[in-house]
Amino acid sequence: MIHFHRFQLENGLKVIFHQDKTTPMAVVNTLFDVGARDESPSQTGFAHLFEHLMFGGSVNIPDFDGPLQRAGGNSNAFTSNDITNYFDVLPAKNLETALWLESDRMLSLAFSDKSLETQRSVVIEEFKQRYLNQPYGDVWLELRPLAYKVHPYQWATIGKDISHIENAKMEEVRSFFEKHYNPGNAILTIAGNFENQQIEDLVQKWYGDIPGKVKAARLLPQEPKQEEFRTRTLERDVPAEAFYYAFKMEERKSEGYYFADMLSDEVGKDKTGKLYLKLKKELRLVHEINAYILGSMDHGLFVISGKLLPGTSFESMETALWEVLEEFKTQRIHNDDLIRLKMKMKTSRAFQEQGLLNRAMNLSFFELLGDANGINEESEIYNAIDSEHLRNTAQQIFRRENCTRMFIKPLVK
Amino acid sequence: MERSHAPEVQVTEKIEFISPAKLTTKSGIPFYAMQNPTSEAVRLELLFHAGAIYHNPVIASVTAGLMLAGTSEHTMAEIHDKMDDLGGFFDSNLNAEFSVLNIYGLNESICELVTLIENCLYNASFPASELTHLLKDRKEKLKVRMEKVSVLSQRAFQENLFAGTPYGVISFPEDYDHIERQDIVDFYENHYKIGLRRITFVGNLTDDELSKMVGTFDRWENKVNTNLPSFPAPKSGSIHIEKNGALQVGLRIGKMLFDRKHPDYHKMMVVNTILGDYFGSRLMSNIREDKGYTYGIGSYVSENLHGVHFVIATEVGKEFMEDTLVQTRLEIEKLQSEPISDAELSLVKNYLLGQILQSADGPFAMMGLFSSVEINDLDYAFLDTSLQTILTISPEEILETAKQHLDWDQMLIVTAG
The missing domain is CATH 3.30.830.10 (Metalloenzyme, LuxS/M16 peptidase-like)
Structure with a gap:
């Protein structure tokens, strides 16, 4: 059970405080309800570029990291297709330093030209390092637009094209901030050895005077139901053939999300799972095979990916793969396996809850989903899943017309 | 609301290390x-x-x-x-x-x-x-x-x-x-x-x-002979590995160092932090935050028992490789010739103390810290010395340590791209 105290400021800022009396550290986690899905198709990569600029100085404080480091703390952030999340970890007695820094950058940024120029360049290098200069690194840049025809999930957080970052202008960056960075669009979670009143007072002190704004309505184009098998083959300078099957699955807030999540654990199970045993161990078709979900807020993807062993073919792999998926659609998962899945989830949860930062981040995220207490209800949802749920989910998901397939072949030199 | 002044900061001076x-x-x-x-x-x-x-x-x-x-x-x-x-x-x-x-x-x-x-x-x-x-x-x-x-x-x-x-x-x-x-x-x-x-x-x-x-575990034993042959003279110079079509260059710059029992070890850890082991380090500030050549650059001291070495690691855009080497050398030479300012030194001290506090937070973290000293046949006195060094190290000591142990001519430089 993760306890918390929740309150809201008049400007709309939602605050979660999680007390932990055992730690000398504090966490300040700020989740902004903005991600790559909120970008315009002609300015992709902005949410992520913006995350970098948030460290480039705010309206009253020229440097973000220096003062935090001076207080013994460190900080980082990540951007996904759905959210942008910032976090600081520092000795609890210096909590106020983090609140001072975080509230000032929520108020407004410095918007210095130097910061934009540098971070533009840093993000371009990040684009190269993570997507262009890695074997198979650009798969998702190509797979997303094939799987999503209209929804903004069709681009990755880094952006669909490096030119969008190269051409970003200061006034565009500024208007992105104006639109998405305000108290009503944020969830602040503080964790550490403090008292409720103390946190309420401190948050009021530092965030109370930030002007509130009406939260902009999110009107995203909804992806129409996929009704045809989609496929593409890329030729790249890679050592082995790789394959990606991306099936549409339900959105984060639906029951179906939990079914798909558990199904992916069973399908992707290492050493004892059906895919592993058939394709990797028995038939020796692949040297690697995985199943996982992209837990997106809107309709997400259930992915099966892997790499072929030399001398095997996409055709034989594909035949075997669909045979295994067919078994998940027709046969119920054995009760022993269901119990195993639930046991492993229990262990994973116990380890996740070890970390103060993890707890703070998850509280923010569940509050975004509608209620921070969801963090305490999730295990019940998983425990109630039975083999019939999983079979039905397999029937809904593992259909050719629900599938986008990407093959990557080595270049013929 | 006075927003331009930082709240008072308290320095971590004591950390309780719990023994298993x-x-x-x-x-x-x-x-x-x-x-x-x-x-x-x-x-x-x-x-x-x-x-x-x-x-x-x-x-x-x-x-x-x-x-x-x-x-x-x-x-x-x-x-x-x-x-x-x-x-x-x-x-x-x-x-x-x-x-x-x-x-x-x-x-x-x-x-x-x-x-x-x-x-x-x-x-x-x-x-x-x-x-x-x-x-x-x-x-x-x-x-x-x-x-x-x-x-x-x-x-x-x-x-x-x-x-x-x-x-x-x-x-x-x-x-x-x-x-x-x-x-x-x-x-x-x-x-x-x-x-x-x-x-x-x-x-x-x-x-x-x-x-x-x-x-x-009563039936398991520990009888491995861990005596190792001595290390030959360290190698320096430059090596390039060609990789056709690469957009970035992988860069490693480093040299052999000494183990945890050497009297300069704790001082060297402070020098390493200033140079490249945190977000505000000299290398990150120059090569990423000023020039934008890379997504990240860092320096590290390896955790081996033997063959402990120092290394700077990064991936930079191909066109920035030459200047990255020049700037890295400049940063090391600056550490060796200009005393660090009080402001930067106090920041690094506070930062390091906060990080050690965090690395001792909770039983899993505490066991990690204990394991890292135990494996070197050391005890928590080692961490206490480390804390003391961080609290008391002077700009002159930093300069001397950098001079003595980060000689550019002794560096092995590897580029791949």
Whole structure:
């Protein structure tokens, strides 16, 4: 059970405080309800570029990291297709330093030209390092637009094209901030050895005077139901053939999300799972095979990916793969396996809850989903899943017309 | 609201390092136990003298990879099903010196889980078919890894810095074609069964349960000869590995250093932090935050027992490689010639103290800290000295340490791209 105290400021800022009396550290986690899905198709990569600029100085404080480091703390952030999340970890007695820094950058940024120029360049290098200069690194840049025809999930957080970052202008960056960075669009979670009143007072002190704004309505184009098998083959300078099957699955807030999540654990199970045993161990078709979900807020993807062993073919792999998926659609998962899945989830949860930062981040995220207490209800949802749920989910998901397939072949030199 | 002035900052001056209880197996292997009263999460870690230096990297990594691949009684799938029944996870890490096996589970079933896994480890049978499969799979994975400039530069750095020693041996895809099962079995007999160096446990068991668990390991021994040949003269100079079509260059710059018992070790750790081991470091400030040449650059002191070295690592745009080298050299020379300002030094001190406080937060973190000193045959006095050094180090000492131990002419520079 993760306890918390929740309150809201008049400007709309939602605050979660999680007390932990055992730690000398504090966490300040700020989740902004903005991600790559909120970008315009002609300015992709902005949410992520913006995350970098948030460290480039705010309206009253020229440097973000220096003062935090001076207080013994460190900080980082990540951007996904759905959210942008910032976090600081520092000795609890210096909590106020983090609140001072975080509230000032929520108020407004410095918007210095130097910061934009540098971070533009840093993000371009990040684009190269993570997507262009890695074997198979650009798969998702190509797979997303094939799987999503209209929804903004069709681009990755880094952006669909490096030119969008190269051409970003200061006034565009500024208007992105104006639109998405305000108290009503944020969830602040503080964790550490403090008292409720103390946190309420401190948050009021530092965030109370930030002007509130009406939260902009999110009107995203909804992806129409996929009704045809989609496929593409890329030729790249890679050592082995790789394959990606991306099936549409339900959105984060639906029951179906939990079914798909558990199904992916069973399908992707290492050493004892059906895919592993058939394709990797028995038939020796692949040297690697995985199943996982992209837990997106809107309709997400259930992915099966892997790499072929030399001398095997996409055709034989594909035949075997669909045979295994067919078994998940027709046969119920054995009760022993269901119990195993639930046991492993229990262990994973116990380890996740070890970390103060993890707890703070998850509280923010569940509050975004509608209620921070969801963090305490999730295990019940998983425990109630039975083999019939999983079979039905397999029937809904593992259909050719629900599938986008990407093959990557080595270049013929 | 006065927003332009920073709130008062309090410096961390004392950190309490908590020692685990020490038990021993029949053959004298230490078993350290740390209580974790507030959680169900439990970890048991087994540390073996079974790193790559004792044979070759392929033998060492394949042996580690097959530890739970079967016994005469159970197949790999059966073992993993039984582990799953108990909600258990298992993973292994390998470095030059040690093989580390981790068991994760829940307090309610940890005794059963450890009994199960110990039994499988002690009776590991290394089935030939699992070996054949693993060799092929690992070979393919290595081919993929070797497409990365970061990996290419790291491999060449290791191969050259440690040339002529077991630390400098790297593996190639074809090595996986020539492995005999008997070599794996021998390595297991000589480096696992009689190579268990230490056991650590974080969880919430009674004394009785703990001593029973310790007894589970009574049949393991620690008899590995860990004396190593001395290291040849360190190597410097520049090496380039060509990689057609690469957009970035992988860069490694470094040299041999000294171990934790050297009088300059703690001072060197402060110097390393200033230069490249935090977000506000000199290298990050210059090469990323001022010039935008890279997504990240850092410097590190390796955690080996022997062959401890210093290295700067980054991936930079091809067109920025030359200037990155120039700027890196400038930053090192600046550390050697200009005393650090009071403002920067106090920032680094506070930062480091805060990081140590964080690394001692909670039983798992605390056990990590303890493990890192114990493996060097040190105790918490080492960490106390480290705290004292951070609190008292002067600009002159920093300058002298940088001068003495970061001579550019002694650096080995590897580029791949």
